[in-house]
Amino acid sequence: MCAVRGLTKTYPAVRGRRGAPGTPEVRATDDVRLDIRRGEIFGLLGPNGAGKTTLVRQLTGLMRPDSGSVEILGHDIVRHPDRASRILAYLGQESSALDELTVSLAAETTGRLRGLEARQARAERDAVLDELGLTPLAGRPLKKLSGGQRRLACFAAALVGERPLLVLDEPTTAMDPVARRAVWSAVDRRRAEHGTTVLLVTHNVIEAETVLDRVAVLDQGRVIACDTPSGLKEQVAGEVRVDLVWRAEAPLHVPEVAALQDRAVAAGRRWTLRLAPEEARAVVATVTGGAAFAALDDFTLATPSLEDVYLALGGAAQQGLVKA
């Protein structure tokens, strides 16, 4: 339902001024090619600055690409960016347009501006607020709410006025588990009843693994992989991640530990190792016995996550994906 071909956008270089260094030219999206199918939850995963938001802004008609094409449900969005607003609902990262409205008025106004009649907008507003458990907060202004509640209210506004495509940019940021569950069950209901398609931007690995049907991994503006989460994880199935947390210093006097030092990514007292299963077993045996065990605070052994996939695929950022 959404086909993206050769989408490229370059931010021009900024010349430095006094006190502020210039930035070189940046390819925010670099020849991106994607196909999103009807009714699926398609994810864009990548660390901050990978080009996720820039890509989404081009898909929603908010930004013109330098070259390439975007077609959603048969409409050319690059040539007719105004049509995007009649096909999709967009939840951006900013709520400043709605901040001073009450939850109820934010949802109703958004519905009206999405072309609903007054009565219909009020009915949909009530239904959506009820569905998301926001009815008790309906009379409160958004900016008096907590971050997660405000996010949920913006999500409610995005749902008023049915659209076949929902584009959600980090929808569950700062939400508690109850609110997250409300979001995903609302999404699931719309998929089941209307075949709604969802494009989700996230840097949260756990969420990506649990809710996405397929995921495109972005790095420095390029799609470095695109598959189901389990399909991607099979690419690194031969590896196991071992995390070792030392009490203080790593016991480098133990020869087996010293030998691991070069292969470990150290972050404070934590060492992260990516090993073949037999190697991992040997390492665990070493550190759980003898002199090394005395220096060990904690260890975990885990199967690979999408973060490991990202790193194995050559993702440049060593950090930036969230596991929570």
Place this chain on the structure above:
Amino acid sequence: MSVVPAGILSGGALAAEETDRDGAAELGPRARLWPSLAAVYRAQLSRARVARIPLLFVATFQSVGIMILMRGVVDGGGEAQSVVAGASVLVVAFVALNLLAQYFGQLRASGGLDHYATLPVPPAAVVLGAAGAYASFTVPGTVVTAVFGCVLFGLPMAHLWVLVAVIPLAGAALAGLGAALGLLAPRPELATLLGQLGMSAALLLGVLPADRMPEVVRFARDLLPSTYGVEAFARTFGPHPDWAFVLGDLAVCGGVGVVSLAVATWAYRRAAVR
């Protein structure tokens, strides 16, 4: 380089089933101008309860304070009329020009315009709705200032009804200017600065009696749209107002309003899609 697994391209689930004969799906409805203008207006008006009431007090007290100051300088007559008219229109300039420039400047800088830009709403509805709401915020302050000024300087209140025309027309001109400044300024601080400067100009050129000013300042005064609102209002304090001139001044306000709101709508379009 991009990687798209072969399974996607050869898979049978490609988007063909939901499209019609022309290959394109039906679009959702467009929001019509008047209903969406009303919705934006209502939403903006409700913001007053949360955020704007303290500022409305500031606007009114500022004008009242200026009139009290000028009481010591001006000794009634034509000068008193322009002081009262200038101070009343200053409330409109403070809210419609200054605050609206700040609002749109911040909305643009924070990405808040994306919300409107991804809804099928006519740009004019967003600009006119916000400008109309800000012009409405000025009504209580302007009326209070005008009544207080009449009492303070002993002016007749018989023709205060002319505010019914002065507020919307001066409001349209100044709110259009404010919205255009806010949407065109490359940075929000600059939008705030321009709004403040516009208000200072309305203060200096509108409240202070014109005949004591040098030629250059008087020319600048003629360029400022709020001047015509002030002039129109001031004329009505006389014993026999010349209504043709009042109408002429108000027509200038209205004309500037139409042009500046059109510019603001164009600026909104430009700011929304980059």
